[in-house]
Amino acid sequence: LEVTLEHIIQAKARLNDIAIRTPLLESPWINQHVQARVLFKAEVLQHTGSFKFRGAYNALSALEPQVRKNGVVAYSSGNHAQAVARVAQLFGCPAWIVMPSDAPKTKIEGTRFYGAEVILYNRDTENRDEIAMAIAHEKNAALIPPFDHPHVIAGQGTVGLEIVEQLQEKANQPDLVLIPCSGGGLSAGCATAIKSHFPATHIYSVEPEGYDDTALSLRLKSRTQVTPSQKTICDALMLTIPGQLTFSINQSLLSGGLSTSDEVVYQAMRLLFEKLKLVVEPGGAVGLATLLSGAVEVAGKTVVIVLSGGNVDDACFSHMLEKTQSSQ
Amino acid sequence: LEVTLEHIIQAKARLNDIAIRTPLLESPWINQHVQARVLFKAEVLQHTGSFKFRGAYNALSALEPQVRKNGVVAYSSGNHAQAVARVAQLFGCPAWIVMPSDAPKTKIEGTRFYGAEVILYNRDTENRDEIAMAIAHEKNAALIPPFDHPHVIAGQGTVGLEIVEQLQEKANQPDLVLIPCSGGGLSAGCATAIKSHFPATHIYSVEPEGYDDTALSLRLKSRTQVTPSQKTICDALMLTIPGQLTFSINQSLLSGGLSTSDEVVYQAMRLLFEKLKLVVEPGGAVGLATLLSGAVEVAGKTVVIVLSGGNVDDACFSHMLEKTQSSQ
Numbered sequence: 001l002e003v004t005l006e007h008i009i010q011a012k013a014r015l016n017d018i019a020i021r022t023p024l025l026e027s028p029w030i031n032q033h034v035q036a037r038v039l040f041k042a043e044v045l046q047h048t049g050s051f052k053f054r055g056a057y058n059a060l061s062a063l064e065p066q067v068r069k070n071g072v073v074a075y076s077s078g079n080h081a082q083a084v085a086r087v088a089q090l091f092g093c094p095a096w097i098v099m100p101s102d103a104p105k106t107k108i109e110g111t112r113f114y115g116a117e118v119i120l121y122n123r124d125t126e127n128r129d130e131i132a133m134a135i136a137h138e139k140n141a142a143l144i145p146p147f148d149h150p151h152v153i154a155g156q157g158t159v160g161l162e163i164v165e166q167l168q169e170k171a172n173q174p175d176l177v178l179i180p181c182s183g184g185g186l187s188a189g190c191a192t193a194i195k196s197h198f199p200a201t202h203i204y205s206v207e208p209e210g211y212d213d214t215a216l217s218l219r220l221k222s223r224t225q226v227t228p229s230q231k232t233i234c235d236a237l238m239l240t241i242p243g244q245l246t247f248s249i250n251q252s253l254l255s256g257g258l259s260t261s262d263e264v265v266y267q268a269m270r271l272l273f274e275k276l277k278l279v280v281e282p283g284g285a286v287g288l289a290t291l292l293s294g295a296v297e298v299a300g301k302t303v304v305i306v307l308s309g310g311n312v313d314d315a316c317f318s319h320m321l322e323k324t325q326s327s328q
Numbered sequence: 329l330e331v332t333l334e335h336i337i338q339a340k341a342r343l344n345d346i347a348i349r350t351p352l353l354e355s356p357w358i359n360q361h362v363q364a365r366v367l368f369k370a371e372v373l374q375h376t377g378s379f380k381f382r383g384a385y386n387a388l389s390a391l392e393p394q395v396r397k398n399g400v401v402a403y404s405s406g407n408h409a410q411a412v413a414r415v416a417q418l419f420g421c422p423a424w425i426v427m428p429s430d431a432p433k434t435k436i437e438g439t440r441f442y443g444a445e446v447i448l449y450n451r452d453t454e455n456r457d458e459i460a461m462a463i464a465h466e467k468n469a470a471l472i473p474p475f476d477h478p479h480v481i482a483g484q485g486t487v488g489l490e491i492v493e494q495l496q497e498k499a500n501q502p503d504l505v506l507i508p509c510s511g512g513g514l515s516a517g518c519a520t521a522i523k524s525h526f527p528a529t530h531i532y533s534v535e536p537e538g539y540d541d542t543a544l545s546l547r548l549k550s551r552t553q554v555t556p557s558q559k560t561i562c563d564a565l566m567l568t569i570p571g572q573l574t575f576s577i578n579q580s581l582l583s584g585g586l587s588t589s590d591e592v593v594y595q596a597m598r599l600l601f602e603k604l605k606l607v608v609e610p611g612g613a614v615g616l617a618t619l620l621s622g623a624v625e626v627a628g629k630t631v632v633i634v635l636s637g638g639n640v641d642d643a644c645f646s647h648m649l650e651k652t653q654s655s656q
Binding site: 020021022023025028029042044045049086105106109110113114270273274276277278279280310313314317318321322326328 | 348349350353356357370372373377414433437438441442598601602604605606607608638641646649650654656
């Protein structure tokens with residue numbers, strides 16, 4: 001196996017005192033509403049506002065110092081971008097980040113704030129891999145892939161390892177874990193950690209409707225590309241084909257893939273605002289959205305939901321508040 | 329002394345595994361903006377959305393079971409209300425809560441959700457103490473005061489004790505601590521814990537402009553009532569005279585009192601939304617507001633700010649997003 005529990009334990013040692021051990025939170029209101037015990041892993045509180053800090057830090061730590069000093073390159077819709085920029089800043093090396101021009105402003109400006117040079121591209125007409133490769137070649141810099149890399153997956157897996165520890169402290173174990181999924185790095189890493197300790201737990205990836213390539217690929221038992229007919233508000237989850245390494249792990253460990261509509265994602269964001277006092281971006285709220293939509297049977301169960309990121313523009317957040325009804 | 333470090337340590341033992349050990353968070357953007365290291369104690373993530381859960385739990389724990397079973401009464405603008413309601417629910421005893429009719433809907437509905445009976449009164453024309461006393465007498469129930477009680481203060485002091493521990497883990501100590509202040513229970517408890525460990529740290533209460541009775545009383549060295557000429561958005565901090573016990577503690581431990589305008593409170597709420605992904609109510613954001621207004625010199629210092637609560641209506645939050653400018 002290219003990513004094992006041992007790799008995740010090593011990543012955790014590297015991240016010790018550097019990443020935030022984010023809390024596992026719950027709301028009596030949400031528990032009562034869905035008739036289950038739901039525990040939320042609040043990665044919105046992680047440095048740079050998403051879990052991506054973990055994988056980026058683990059990957060940059062693993063580079064030889066003389067390689068790292070030349071700098072790093074990444075392509076990302078925004079959360080991996082900010083994470084790599086921040087980690088490069090911590091290591092004192094330059095970073096070039098390739099981002100779609102329609103990424104949320106907060107993500108683009110966040111990446112610049114951490115000192116990286118941002119290269120914008122058109123999501124519909126240009127190929128981000130090629131642009132990033134060209135920069136890596138020109139600058140002799142290391143490419144830090146957003147998900148399909150063992151160090152990145154192991155870093156994201158520390159989210160899962162913390163969930164295990166936090167549940168053990170509560171003398172509890174989960175029946176179900178729901179993990180937002182784009183390339184699949186977070187689910188692959190978390191599943192590796194969680195299934196090592198709780199083999200009976202069912203883990204599902206969650207994607208936006210139309211971008212459910214991982215769900216489809218798991219059903220077809222083969223990496224399959226989807227062709228979405230419309231956009232989604234979940235800007236962080238717009239990939240249309242799973243990663244190779246991530247899919248091989250997810251295929252062996254996940255119980256399946258779920259998907260959810262933008263409409264319900266807004267409702268989930270509102271509940272997280274009202275009941276948990278958390279700002280969660282659309283892609284970070286898909287796990288709760290699947291519960292609200294009734295896509296999965298949870299009555300009486302213990303469910304863990306990863307809130308993967310909170311980098312949302314104020315226009316989107318205001319729109320959500322306006323569009324959805326208060327639970328009160 | 330009526331509240332000592334020992335009492336707070338006892339409260340912490342009672343709250344162990346019951347209250348959330350809320351994280352101490354920071355934002356590189358905010359640090360750079362104010363040229364200081366600012367650590368935020370995120371009590372918005374506490375059960376019921378504010379620090380008040382701690383004092384309520386400690387106070388109800390200390391009641392004799394045969395007294396507690398008759399039920400409890402409290403008066404509160406909303407955060408203590410929800411806290412007492414929830415704790416009574418955990419102990420399985422009835423609760424009657426006297427609340428102002430103009431309290432945020434989220435606080436009134438939250439209190440009802442936790443199973444308490446809510447008695448609304450008019451903040452301008454009725455006396456909440458009298459209403460609460462009458463109910464306590466009729467029901468033979470115990471009154472749980474919002475701040476002026478040693479068990480309540482000791483419970484709130486666990487916020488301060490956690491701050492001490494979390495700073496010791498970072499091998500750091502604060503130059504300055506800023507604490508939202510209404511009746512003064514949170515500042516009295518936190519100051520007791522923090523000054524025991526860091527005697528050189530300066531601790532300030534923070535109030536909304538016009539409601540700065542603690543600041544004025546500290547200056548005059550005597551409990552003094554203020555007569556506000558206008559309302560404030562900080563619904564949790566609208567008291568106009570300090571508590572007796574709380575003031576005696578605050579007078580001996582605080583370096584002074586600060587105040588801030590609603591305008592800057594909105595800006596603070598936005599930064600906490602953008603940079604920390606936290607939903608903070610107006611009264612919870614006054615600490616950061618004083619930094620933004622430049623009311624206190626912090627360059628190069630380590631500052632701890634308590635974010636005391638997050639129970640804000642969506643209308644207020646939307647208004648804040650609309651009214652303030654993005655930092656991006």
